[in-house]
Amino acid sequence: MITLNDVHKKYSSTVAIGPVTLQIPTGGITALVGPNGAGKSTMLTMVGRLLGIDSGTIEVAGYDVATTNSKDLAKIVSILRQxxxxxxxxxxxxxxxxxxxxxxxxxxxxxxxxxxxxxxxxxxxxxxxxxxxxxxxxxxxxxxxxxxxxxxxTDTVLLDEPLNNLDMKHSVVMMSHLKRAAEELNRTIVIVLHDINFAGHYADYICAMKNGQVVEFGTPERIMNDEILTNVFETPISVIDGPKGPLAVYY
Amino acid sequence: MVNLLSSPVRLGRGGPRSSGSMPTSKVRKRYWITFAVMLALALVFGFGLLAWDNPMPVGSQGFWIIAKMRAGTILAMIVVAACQAIATVSFQTVTNNRLITPSIMGFEALYRVVQTGAVFFLGIAGITFFTGIGQFALQVAIMVALSVALYGWLLSGKLGNIQIMLLVGIIIGTGLGSVATFMQRLLTPSEFDVLTARLFGSMTNAEMSYMPLAIPLVLVAGGYLVASSKKLNILALGQETTINLGLNHRRETMVSLFFISILMAVSTALVGPLTFLGFLVATLAYQLADTYDHRYIYPMAFLTGFVVLAGSYFIMKNIFYAQGVVGIIIEAVGGITFLIFILRKGRL
Known part of the structure; x- marks a missing residue:
């Protein structure tokens, strides 16, 4: 389990992340979604201790990432940047x-x-x-x-946009590999995704961010909804029933 | 549920699958053959320097007396090759940049300023005043202090960033270089002439009296860097991967840079500026060794450095009768060798 408690990171008087309080459950894939500049990658890098936080605490599997020895954390959580x-x-x-x-x-x-x-x-x-x-x-x-x-x-794996620059086929292959890793190897995978439909299909939980805040957290069934997605992405989105579950249409 | 520890492993086609420093036995074989060739070249050049133009027959007592007098130069070459090779390879690793050399960080400019300053303020007597182990220790100390201050200040701040550190280092180097040039303009021709001899990288600059200090410094600094080969392999992957794998990136970088500055300072204070040597040696070593692993890169770089130094010295001394001024040959021949390698392989 990843626990963020009142996490705050300030860049300038107008740009800041947080306060974020969030619990990401153990097991499965959690997708971080949101518009550009929402703070998804920043939050992921803070959980992966690549970036320090100004206040609050982040715990991965009960270990505080700011105080735990980095070489011990390397056996608990791994992070792959974009x-x-x-x-x-x-x-x-x-x-x-x-x-x-x-x-x-x-x-x-x-x-x-x-x-x-x-x-x-x-x-x-x-x-x-x-x-x-x-x-x-x-x-x-x-x-x-x-x-x-x-x-x-490591039990927890953090991936920052692993689908970046991949075509459809390779994106699907990558996501099914990750899904298998979560299920068969029992990993907790947190992943930044740009395509809401990939999140809706493969993720077990979706965490939606906007302006440095977590605005929604829940199962895909709950998040894949006209009103929530339109609000998060600030563009009209309608969710239709596709052959393989809900499908967000945004154009 | 499958576990990464317990599920069966698919076997490779050619024997067991292994992730060693050399991907195939062919690469491994090529490494050791290249290593043996470089070692042989080093021995030939080393012996050539002792024996060539030696009027006494090989093996006679007189031969060894003359050889002993020349051995000091070879010792200086060994020290300089070790300094430049280890420092440049490590520097390129911690800065994640294969195109730079630590000498741009102001070491050589500082050397020029100190030497020029001695002549400028004390006249020709200054050169003789500025010899001896005291001034050697002082120069090394000033260079190390300057670079440690620079690294410490620039890497520990909030904007701690290696690119900015490099930029500031280059700017300080250029500034010091201008100060030296300005002072040189004001020297009398005879003073300038005496000074010029000091400002070319030359093996004959090396005084044997410096060795009792230089050798232990090189052993400690070089020894540390070689012993941390495995950490440097990780640092070469960049800051984020290093932290992810559990190493303290800032601390490892600072400690490495500290020992690199000692090596560069010793080399520069011993023989003068050799700007291109480190870069040439490191790049050639990467081409010759064809591995990422510093345990294999360092010995290859050291041997390459010695062969380049001894080779250029041999040519300068026996063909051009310009004893010791190796920098010129290194830049001409070394540069061409370097270009040939790059054009043939098409990568760094």
Whole structure:
């Protein structure tokens, strides 16, 4: 469980996040949605301790992210940011191997190698594991990054727009991999999504943000609703019954 | 429910799947062959410097007496190669930038100012006044203090940002360089002539009396950086990934930069500015080693550094009779080698 208690972060007199008080339940996928500049990514990076907070507390699985030792937190929560560009030239397998660092400190054991192999296979990267990252397509590279945070073997996984720059097919593949990771590997996955329909279909909970505040939190059934979505995104949205559940139409 | 620890592993096609520093056995083999070639080259150049133009027959007593006199230069090369190689590789890693070298952070400009200042204020006597282990220690201390102040101030503030630190470092370097140039304009021709000899990176600048201080400093600073290879592998992935993997990014960066500044200060105070060497050596080492792992990059970079230094010194001394001034050859030959490598591989 992730608990945010009165979290506040101030950038300038007009731009601020919070106060946010929120509980994200254990298990399943929680999608953070909202218009640009709502503070979704900022909130995610604060939970992942990449960014400090001004006041309030954030706890992941009972550990305060501001005071818990960073190397212990690395075994509890992992975060993947939107833009990943490494100067180092790595193969897929070497990259995923870095995910084991909190456990192995760079000395990979047989168990570490087995976990790396399973993470790679879990994301269907077996054939590509010897390839260098700069030889992969955007979708494959994104999957390699996700394999790395899965190999970190943390109960909580935070992903900042993993569907960014992916086409429809790769977005669907990525979301079904994440859904399987949540169910089969029992992970709690918090994910920033831009497409409300992906959130409506794959997420177990949707957290809607606007102007640095959490405005709605609930199951997709509750959030996928004309009135709530129109209010959150500030553009007329109507939800219709699609062949696979509710579908938001916004154009 | 499947668990990452307990489900069966699919086997790889060619033996067990492993995530080592070298992705395939071919890469590993190539690394060790390259390493052996560089080691052989280093030994050949090292021996060549001792034996070439040595009037006594190899192995005779007289040969060793002459060789001993030349060994000091080789020792200086070993120290400088270690400093430049380790410092530049580590600096590029912590700044996440493969195109820069720590010498742009004002070390060389500061060296120029100190040397020029000595001549400017004390005349030609200043050069002789400014020799000895005392001035060496002082120069190293000033350079380290300046860079630590810069890192400390710029990386711990709220806007703590490595790009801004680099920019400020370059600006301070340029400013100090202008001060030195201004003072040089006002020197008499004979003073300027004496000074110029000091301002070219030259192996003959290295006084053996500095070694008792230089070697322990290099061993400690270089030793620390080499020993933290595994952490540096992580730092190379950038700030956010480093924090995600549980390392204290700011602390690791600051400590690394501190030891880097010691290495750069020792090298510069010992032989003078060698702007291009570190960059050349680090880039060549990445091309030759073809791995991300600092444990393998450092030895390759060190050997490359020694081969480049010894090679240029050998050419300067035996072909151009310009003993010691290696900077010129490094920039000409090294630059061309560098371009060939980049154009052939098409990447850094």
């Amino acid at each position: 833009e990943n560009h490494f100067v180092t030239r790595l193969t897929v397998r070497q990259l995923v191997g870095f995910g084991r660092y909190p456990h192995s400190k760079g000395r990979l054991t047989k168990d570490d190698e087995a976990i790396i192999s399973r993470s790679i296979d879990f994301l269907d990267l077996g054939e590509l594991e010897g390839r260098y990252l700069d030889e992969l397509s955007g979708g494959q590279r994104q999957r390699a990054y996700v394999a790395m945070v899965l190999a970190q073997d």
